[in-house]
Amino acid sequence: MFEFIERHSLLLGLCIFITITIGGVVEVIPSFTENSRPIEGLRPYSALEMAGRQIYIRESCNACHSQLIRPFKSETDRYGSYSLSGEYAYDRPFLWGSRRTGPDLHRIGNYRTTDWHEAHFVNARNVSPGSVMPNFPWFFEDNVDFGTVHAEIITVKKLFGVPYDQGDNPKSGSLEEIKEMAFIEAEAIVKDMKTKAIKEAYDRGEVRDIVAMIAYLNRMK
Amino acid sequence: MSQTDSITDYDYSVAKGFAISTLIWGAVGMSVGLIIALELVFPQLNADLPWLSFNRLRPLHTNAVIFGFTLAGVFASWYYVSQRVLKVRMVLPGVGMFHLILFNLIIVLAAVTLLMGHTQSKEYHELSWWVDILVVVMWLSWGVHIFAMLGARKEKTLYVSIWYYVACFIAVSMLFLINGLAIPTWFVTQTGNWWHSVSMFAGTNDAQVQWWFGHNAVAFVLTVPIIAMSYYFIPKQANQPVYSYRLSLWSFWGLMFVYLWAGPHHMMYSTIPDWVQTLGMVFSLVLIIPSWGSMVNLLLTMSGKWEQLKTDPIAKFLVIGSTFYGFATLEGPIQAIKSVNAIAHFTDWIIGHVHNGTLGWVAFTIIGALYHMVPRMWNTKLYSERLAENQFWIQTLGIVFYFSSMWIAGITQGAMWRTTDQFGSLAYSFLDTVNAMAPYWALRAVGGTLFLAGFFMFFYNIIRTIKGAEAFQLQTGSRPAADSGSLN
Numbered sequence: 218m219f220e221f222i223e224r225h226s227l228l229l230g231l232c233i234f235i236t237i238t239i240g241g242v243v244e245v246i247p248s249f250t251e252n253s254r255p256i257e258g259l260r261p262y263s264a265l266e267m268a269g270r271q272i273y274i275r276e277s278c279n280a281c282h283s284q285l286i287r288p289f290k291s292e293t294d295r296y297g298s299y300s301l302s303g304e305y306a307y308d309r310p311f312l313w314g315s316r317r318t319g320p321d322l323h324r325i326g327n328y329r330t331t332d333w334h335e336a337h338f339v340n341a342r343n344v345s346p347g348s349v350m351p352n353f354p355w356f357f358e359d360n361v362d363f364g365t366v367h368a369e370i371i372t373v374k375k376l377f378g379v380p381y382d383q384g385d386n387p388k389s390g391s392l393e394e395i396k397e398m399a400f401i402e403a404e405a406i407v408k409d410m411k412t413k414a415i416k417e418a419y420d421r422g423e424v425r426d427i428v429a430m431i432a433y434l435n436r437m438k
Numbered sequence: 439m440s441q442t443d444s445i446t447d448y449d450y451s452v453a454k455g456f457a458i459s460t461l462i463w464g465a466v467g468m469s470v471g472l473i474i475a476l477e478l479v480f481p482q483l484n485a486d487l488p489w490l491s492f493n494r495l496r497p498l499h500t501n502a503v504i505f506g507f508t509l510a511g512v513f514a515s516w517y518y519v520s521q522r523v524l525k526v527r528m529v530l531p532g533v534g535m536f537h538l539i540l541f542n543l544i545i546v547l548a549a550v551t552l553l554m555g556h557t558q559s560k561e562y563h564e565l566s567w568w569v570d571i572l573v574v575v576m577w578l579s580w581g582v583h584i585f586a587m588l589g590a591r592k593e594k595t596l597y598v599s600i601w602y603y604v605a606c607f608i609a610v611s612m613l614f615l616i617n618g619l620a621i622p623t624w625f626v627t628q629t630g631n632w633w634h635s636v637s638m639f640a641g642t643n644d645a646q647v648q649w650w651f652g653h654n655a656v657a658f659v660l661t662v663p664i665i666a667m668s669y670y671f672i673p674k675q676a677n678q679p680v681y682s683y684r685l686s687l688w689s690f691w692g693l694m695f696v697y698l699w700a701g702p703h704h705m706m707y708s709t710i711p712d713w714v715q716t717l718g719m720v721f722s723l724v725l726i727i728p729s730w731g732s733m734v735n736l737l738l739t740m741s742g743k744w745e746q747l748k749t750d751p752i753a754k755f756l757v758i759g760s761t762f763y764g765f766a767t768l769e770g771p772i773q774a775i776k777s778v779n780a781i782a783h784f785t786d787w788i789i790g791h792v793h794n795g796t797l798g799w800v801a802f803t804i805i806g807a808l809y810h811m812v813p814r815m816w817n818t819k820l821y822s823e824r825l826a827e828n829q830f831w832i833q834t835l836g837i838v839f840y841f842s843s844m845w846i847a848g849i850t851q852g853a854m855w856r857t858t859d860q861f862g863s864l865a866y867s868f869l870d871t872v873n874a875m876a877p878y879w880a881l882r883a884v885g886g887t888l889f890l891a892g893f894f895m896f897f898y899n900i901i902r903t904i905k906g907a908e909a910f911q912l913q914t915g916s917r918p919a920a921d922s923g924s925l926n
Contacts, residue, residue, distance in 0.1 A: 219687055219691075220595075223595050223596045223601075224594050224595055224596070226585065226588035226589075226596060226604070227585075229596065229601065229604060230585075230604055230608055233601075233604060233605045233608050233609070233694055234608050234612070236691065236694040236695050237605075237608070237609050237612070237654075237694055237695075237697070237698050238612070238698075239695070239698070240695070240696075240697075240698030240699035240700075240701075240721070241650050241698050241701075243699075243717075244646070244650070244699065244701070244702060244714050244717060244718070245643075245646050245647060245650055248710075248711045248714070249643055251711075252641065252642040252643045252646070252709075252710075253640060253641070253642075253643055271634075274557060274558075274559045275555035275556075275557065276488075276491075276493045276494065276555060277493045277494060277496060277497055277555075277557060277559065277564075278493060279559055280492070280493050280496040280497065281492070281493065283784060285708055285709075287707040287708070287780070287783075288707060289707070289780065289856065291855055291856035291858070291864060292855075294863070294864050295855070295864055295868070300708075300709055301709060302641065302642045302709035302710075304641075305640065305641025305642055305644075305645075305709065306640055306641050307640060307641070308640055308641045308644065309636045309637040309638075309639070309640045309641075309644065310558060310559050310560055310636075310637040310639075310644050310648070311640070311641050311642070311644040311645045311648070312559065313645055313705075313708065314784075315561060315704065315784070315788070316784055316785075316786075316788065316789065317784040317785070318478070318872075319868075319872075320868040341481075342481075345869050346869070347869055347872060347873040348481070348869065348872065349477070349478050349481045349492075349872060350481070351477070351481065351484035351486075351491040351492055351493060352484065352486050353491075354486050355488055362630060362631065363630075364629040364630035364631070365623065365629070365630030365631045365634050366630070367627060367629050367630060368623035368624060368626060368627040368629045368630035368631075368634065369623050369630075369634070369636055371623075371626055371627045372621055372623045372626040372627070372636055373636060375626065376621055376626070377640070392627075392629050
């Protein structure tokens with residue numbers, strides 16, 4: 218049988234294809250629907266949080282930080298209750314990470330505050346001596362790109378049925394409306410921050426990347 | 439093995455181009471690797487610059503070495519090996535040249551876009567959707583060339599290397615297309631960045647699809663085509679046939695079937711279903727059998743020729759490469775055992791394991807293959823065997839430093855994370871466990887420096903070999919290489 222396959226290249230290709238397909242079909246497809254269900258009360262990302270999440274992705278934070286608390290006592294003691302599948306239902310892409318050069322962040326909002334993050338992003342060694350995290354001064358200089366936030370909110374709402382505008386969930390809307398909502402949301406965070414330039418920028422109607430980043434981190438509970 | 443005497447006019451133009459690409463992207467990718475290793479030792483090296491920060495360089499490192507260096511080496515070997523074992527001169531040289539140019543363009547675009555922070559964030563699938571499309575075109579152009587060569591072949595029976603190249607092409611096509619499914623958001627609203635996209639899958643499903651891809655990208659980029667190379671170059675270098683045809687056959691089909699089941703070992707104790715985790719663990723362990731089948735088969739091909747290892751640096755690279763394949767494919771399944779994974783996951787032990795495979799197996803095999811191919815393609819002799827010999831030992835020492843430091847670092851940190859005091863409270867803060875890594879990260883950087891230094895010796899040796907071709911041909915009175923390739 219094998220000798221016949223070795224003499225017919227298209228048949229070889231077909232046999233390879235069939236052989237390699239089986240594993241994925243058996244493992245990925247059966248639980249697909251169940252995996253996509255959100256946990257009760259899960260709220261889609263607000264505009265400002267989504268902006269933060271896009272920055273998190275841009276900077277590949279997931280190269281060093283996980284968002285997956287495993288069901289061990291040592292992990293739940295350190296980070297909080299273990300992660301549930303339904304908590305990730307609106308995560309496109311997932312950001313579990315594969316290496317904890319820094320700590321897990323899935324519930325960071327429970328135990329770190331806005332001003333802690335602010336000092337930490339200026340220089341992680343300010344608050345965590347011996348940390349190896351880079352500084353992120355550009356978070357304090359660049360403004361949030363709300364065009365991309367708007368595009369993503371509308372895309373996931375239209376194509377994937379993410380429940381914006383339902384009940385108490387965040388609203389979608391036009392680019393201008395999204396900007397306005399994010400601006401209002403940013404106020405509480407800017408108030409807790411210490412950097413003068415951020416406050417001044419906010420008073421001029423600008424939202425810096427750092428504000429969105431902190432909004433995202435504060436949401437993770 | 440093919441008898442090469444009958445055909446003398448091979449067309450190596452594309453193979454030569456990919457050989458040079460291998461050198462360049464290897465040097466770039468490994469240099470970036472050393473930079474990020476040093477950034478963990480000296481965080482000030484991040485220099486407050488976005489494009490120099492660890493977080494942006496890390497995906498650049500993985501992409502440059504996996505896709506730049508490794509695939510260039512694989513393609514170089516394809517354009518060299520396929521002509522010889524299929525006994526036909528290269529067909530569709532235009533497609534081959536298109537493949538070469540587009541490949542290098544993609545790697546340049548990858549470097550630029552990743553430094554700018556354009557990423558989909560999925561490991562080894564970071565590139566933006568529009569670069570993904572170019573990757574698909576590039577990949578299909580290789581596929582066209584593969585099947586055109588197969589159609590034109592004079593040797594009816596396909597040599598074992600060819601099975602592996604075909605498998606690489608088919609599997610990566612499937613994995614890349616499905617994992618890359620994403621919606622570019624600009625087309626929905628006409629606002630925001632045009633390169634931005636959202637994944638078609640969410641959360642746990644996205645993770646399952648990603649690691650089905652991620653694990654098998656390792657299989658079908660870093661393993662399958664490297665086995666193809668070993669099956670050609672080890673017998674050639676030893677000048678005797680593969681040890682067992684039957685073993686190569688069973689190992690091949692075993693590997694094809696089993697590999698695709700092992701992905702869940704990247705998601706142990708995560709939110710994927712428990713039965714999937716268990717299945718992934720079991721298949722990871724089963725994977726030892728076909729992996730070691732290939733490894734044993736390749737090593738036993740040296741039977742009766744072991745003396746050659748004393749004097750032949752090329753054989754050293756190839757044989758130690760396959761030996762590292764054996765190490766890595768035993769270490770991986772051990773890490774996939776759930777109770778081991780509980781400690782190993784998220785630690786540097788995984789980084790060490792990956793580099794066991796990529797430095798020891800992939801890079802050594804590619805280096806050995808290029809040392810074998812380059813003098814034949816340029817019709818000359820190797821510039822310095824002594825330099826290659828020294829390179830071998832320096833790089834081997836580098837790998838030993840690398841994996842031993844990462845092994846200790848990983849187990850130390852994994853254990854510290856779960857250590858409790860007499861009251862059952864966690865004994866160490868996270869920061870304690872980071873600070874404990876300092877000596878191991880420094881040792882790892884030493885290992886990386888040695889490996890990179892060896893790579894530059896390789897680079898120099900190959901360039902001098904190519905430059906010496908004309909003098910060699912004049913001296914020996916041999917004819918110039920079959921094609922007068924522009925890279926000559």
